[in-house]
Amino acid sequence: MLTDRQLDILYLIIKIYTETDAPVGSKTLMNEGIQASSATIRNDMGVLEELGFIEKTHSSSGRIPSVKGYRFYVDHLLKPTDVASQDRLEIRRAFAREFHAINDIVETAASILSDLTSYTAFSLGPEVKERKLTGFRLIPLNHQQVMTIIVTDKGNVESQVFSIPQDMSSEDLEKVVKIINDKLVGQPLITVYNKLRTEIPLVLQRYFHTPSSVMHFFDSVMAQAFEDRIFVSGKMNILDYDSLTDMSEFKSIYSLMDDEEAITSLIIPSHGDISIRIGEELENDLLENMSLMTASYEVNGHGKGTIALLGPTNMSYARMFGLLDVFRYEVADQLSDYYRSLESPH
Amino acid sequence: MLTDRQLDILYLIIKIYTETDAPVGSKTLMNEGIQASSATIRNDMGVLEELGFIEKTHSSSGRIPSVKGYRFYVDHLLKPTDVASQDRLEIRRAFAREFHAINDIVETAASILSDLTSYTAFSLGPEVKERKLTGFRLIPLNHQQVMTIIVTDKGNVESQVFSIPQDMSSEDLEKVVKIINDKLVGQPLITVYNKLRTEIPLVLQRYFHTPSSVMHFFDSVMAQAFEDRIFVSGKMNILDYDSLTDMSEFKSIYSLMDDEEAITSLIIPSHGDISIRIGEELENDLLENMSLMTASYEVNGHGKGTIALLGPTNMSYARMFGLLDVFRYEVADQLSDYYRSLESPH
DNA sequence: GTTAGCACTCTGAATGTAAGAGTGCTAAAA
């Protein structure tokens, strides 16, 4: 078991390394408040290194925290810092505008978070799959084009403009609308998604002799609505906080950020309210030197959303923890208000 | 006046510098085909330097072309290369899909161009201001939200979802639709834009007692449709072709690329079919080491569009010239086809 | 268990060296 002084030393190494980004030596620790001589501190550091909590960058360097060290820190030592009142203010102010869509709120969350931290922020709204399809419209715009509008019960709207396929008559279109209204409107999106692969093709075969073109139309119309849109803000900040060996490395990371699929699966597997994954724990070579903090929030009755923060392994977990905690509530509140305003007509 | 050999030397310096990205010396030029000894070539290089066409990077280095040298080259020496058949193929293939909107085509152009060149490509569709507003719709989605759809005669569609302002009744909304249909539909966008600042506020004052909130609604509805959307592709390529001193420099350039306003005004002032501006000629410190080639095309009767290419000053102007020339026709053709398909109902 | 002292290691910046590429100039050849 670690002694109190050893815990202090580990804590302090992490704190100082976060601030200075340079290996921490025994003398520095002495000056920063450890009540012992540098030799004693060195002995303790030896122990901590033996246990794998800290490591050297070269044989005679100071120590930096290892992943295991950070893990121990976030699990046992971390005390969230109070959020600076200036930060609080900025958050309030950024949310103090009128929103016209859920995704506006979700996007704003990512944007404030990355501004506040200078890291990269992600924001994923309450889950889509639980929603119901409440409306489907086809608006003819001119000879060739129609606009499709899909509305879900939580106020999400997706629209798309189509050129009408050559082999599709306007009667066919009307049939499509009818089929969608009969079979799909009112269903949860997940059901819609399933029927689209099973039942609907059968129905189409009965009504059309070119079901594939109709099916294709169907598919693109619905595809959008199923996507959990994830918002990323502060991609460029990677340049500041990641010590890149290589421009191609940056490019890879950058394009990873553009891959909604990848990001979503990176962020989703979080446990509890706020989860932290450090360096290798992210199981992605590109993110070796980064950590990901994920916070989830519940919008009462409307599903679970997620915000996340990607930064260097030596980020200030304490401050970030505090911030994310504020966001958890703030975003949930904002969304909650928005949903309420949708439900109660004024 | 320059001798033939001097012209050959200038030409060859530019060619070799484009290929190797390193200063070119007299011996290299000799080996690459100049029929004279290195000493003679050095003398000619002295003349060219005296005239400001080439310059040294340090007192005993080989020469690189100056802006004036490039200028002379593009004005008098440049011979467009034939486009490689493989490139031709790729262009054909990328355009060989169905497009559902003008902007799809315009965006695709930028994307292919940047893929093909590994530079940064811009694409600006036929001018918006000439279009007429042909349709305006308000689709109620639920208690709180309406979707507005604006259609122009060239098949452009913009939609937006709104929460209805608190102090706006549905009768008010209907009035808004009526006013727009009476006063604005059928007008060219530029007229719409002007009326929105002059005539419309007066009309509103007659019908509403809170004209400002209505006006605000009006404004955001229309704002979108006026914007010339410009597409940028290959922003990340800057990392490869610009020798950045600094990450913050990259950030600045990158955010310049996000500034549609700035990019548009950078690209617009081009003369003739294909215009080239080199380094300082761009009058932007950030773009000192880059050149911009701008090509404009005419879609018969539907306005003028522009594609542009930003690359290093030592890009292969000959190849790019050929490529842009192909694009000029290809994009115009594609758009022309699209417009035709809109006009003639099948 | 703690500490002073010391030999040792490694980094990073500064300095020196040598090869290579290229130049300008001069004087001779064409």
Next chain:
DNA sequence: TTTTAGCACTCTTACATTCAGAGTGCTAAC
């Protein structure tokens, strides 16, 4: 008059050398 060979000179680049500084581990004494 133009071209060329030759040479001294310049500058870059890569590589080695040196040296101070920061930090360590170990030992022996407190």
